[in-house]
Amino acid sequence: MSRRLxxxxxxxxxxxxxxxxxxxxxxxTFAVFAVADASPFDPVKAYAGTAxxxxxxxxxxxxxxxxxxxxxLVTRWWDxxxxxxxxxxxxxxxxxxxxxxxxxxxxxxxxxxxxxxxxVAILLGTALGVLAGRRRGGLxxxxxxxxxxxxxxxxxxWLGLLAIWFFALRLGALPAGGLTDTASDTVTADQVIxxxxxxxxxxxxxxxxxxxxxxxxxxxxxxxxxxVRGARARGLRxxxxxxxxxxxxxxxxxxxxVGSRVPELITGALLVETxxxxxxxxxxxVQAATSVDFPLLAALTVLATAAVLLGNLLSDxxxxxxxxxxxxxx
Numbered sequence: 001m002s003r004r005l006x007x008x009x010x011x012x013x014x015x016x017x018x019x020x021x022x023x024x025x026x027x028x029t030f031a032v033f034a035v036a037d038a039s040p041f042d043p044v045k046a047y048a049g050t051a052x053x054x055x056x057x058x059x060x061x062x063x064x065x066x067x068x069x070x071x072x073l074v075t076r077w078w079d080x081x082x083x084x085x086x087x088x089x090x091x092x093x094x095x096x097x098x099x100x101x102x103x104x105x106x107x108x109x110x111x112x113x114x115x116x117x118x119x120v121a122i123l124l125g126t127a128l129g130v131l132a133g134r135r136r137g138g139l140x141x142x143x144x145x146x147x148x149x150x151x152x153x154x155x156x157x158w159l160g161l162l163a164i165w166f167f168a169l170r171l172g173a174l175p176a177g178g179l180t181d182t183a184s185d186t187v188t189a190d191q192v193i194x195x196x197x198x199x200x201x202x203x204x205x206x207x208x209x210x211x212x213x214x215x216x217x218x219x220x221x222x223x224x225x226x227x228v229r230g231a232r233a234r235g236l237r238x239x240x241x242x243x244x245x246x247x248x249x250x251x252x253x254x255x256x257x258v259g260s261r262v263p264e265l266i267t268g269a270l271l272v273e274t275x276x277x278x279x280x281x282x283x284x285x286v287q288a289a290t291s292v293d294f295p296l297l298a299a300l301t302v303l304a305t306a307a308v309l310l311g312n313l314l315s316d317x318x319x320x321x322x323x324x325x326x327x328x329x330x
Contacts, residue, residue, distance in 0.1 A: 013313075028305045029301065036292045036297060076294065089103075092293055093296075113203065114203070114265055117204035121261075125208045126211065129211065130215060151205060151209045154206070160272050164198070199276040202276075215251065219247060260315070262307055266308075270285060281300060285300050
């Protein structure tokens with residue numbers, strides 16, 4: 001008889017996390033405005049560009065009033081917050097378009113890259129972790145573990161540059177960046193897939209060591225536990241013992257990584273997007289930060305914070321579903 005899923009407990013946990021997220025998001029948005037207010041960058045000069053070099057102080061003051069950056073910090077934050085709750089995220093001064101449009105044009109490509117990379121990291125990390133954990137201390141274990149520890153210390157942008165040099169420049173097997181071919185004016189699925197391969201692999205490989213090491217340790221420890229030894233004593237096939245018993249126990253610690261790796265995934269995605277000229281939110285984030293674009297910077301920060309909170313919730317829910325001993329009401 002299958003175990004009944006505790007939907008009510010899951011809903012209560014989700015509700016508690018949602019209530020907890022409200023003050024967190026409020027504090028994060030206020031911190032963005034506070035940091036931007038203390039920044040030495042002048043949003044008015046960034047908005048005016050080269051014209052700001054010759055503009056009079058009167059014109060700059062008028063532009064400052066038009067942009068609303070001459071108002072007190074708390075007033076700017078509160079006006080943005082109340083407008084955002086009504087669905088109006090404001091206008092980006094650096095992109096010269098509504099913030100909602102800036103995000104809508106880019107968030108899909110960032111989500112595609114992050115999701116593909118996460119899938120690569122989980123699948124490869126799990127497969128290699130199972131093989132290495134099955135025979136800890138063997139040649140495969142020593143080789144892959146050494147590579148994993150090396151990759152832990154390798155920055156994502158360095159891996160990206162290395163991948164471009166080898167696969168794009170030296171072998172000419174994959175495009176070096178962008179979303180479509182240089183001579184193409186239309187976006188096709190074939191071009192997107194071919195241009196996605198390198199950045200997704202680089203981002204996935206940068207996240208792979210943690211999944212591999214957790215699964216390796218978990219599977220190795222599970223194989224030494226009494227239930228697994230008992231399964232072997234009953235004459236069960238090694239494949240059944242490995243996948244049906246050891247892998248399930250070994251996957252439990254790895255599930256906690258789903259949430260904890262989200263901040264690193266976001267940071268890595270920004271670097272990888274920049275290296276490969278991927279049309280995601282990286283360029284918008286950098287420009288918003290350097291130009292002190294309050295509305296865009298606040299909206300992107302809220303998105304990143306919400307992604308981290310959702311990742312943590314997802315990891316807790318997955319862990320509770322995988323291990324009946326873990327409750328959702330604790």
